[in-house]
Amino acid sequence: MAIPQLSSAQLESARAAATEARRARANLKEQVKNGDLSFTDALNKAVDxxxxxxxxxVDLLRAMPRVGVTRASEIMENLQIAPNRRIRGLGRHQVVRLTELFQ
Incomplete structure (x- = not known):
């Protein structure tokens, strides 16, 4: 299957959308890092x-204060969550266990 050729306006629009999405994700992690938003609130916001x-x-866990690479890996392993899992890929039981852990 051939890659579709996009016009320069379409490319610019796609770049702007991607930039806005990255900023929104970075903003959520920054709010968690600063304590403006709890992990549970951030998780609920991200699910929707x-x-x-x-x-x-793992990136959202690492945004938590006092959670680094090692602790985030331990949490992921203990809750049986794959290291490359994204929030939208979490099962309902995994979401419940994560929220219980940080309440």
């Missing part, structure tokens, strides 16, 4: 938003 649901779970 198509753009935010593409954040990797």
């Amino acid at each position: 938003d198509d753009t935010l649901s593409r954040i990797k779970v």
Whole structure:
């Protein structure tokens, strides 16, 4: 299957949309990092938003204060969540266990 050829206006629109999506995801992680938003609130917000649901779970965990690479990996392993899992790919039981952990 051939890759479709996009016009320069379509390319610019796609670039702008991608930039806005990255900013929205970075903003959510920054709010969690600063303590403006709890992990549970961020998780619930991300589940309902198509753009935010593409954040990797491990990245959202690492945005938490006092959670680094090692602790995030341990949490993911203990809750049996794959390291490359995104928020939209979480099962309902995994979401419940994550929210219980950070309440």
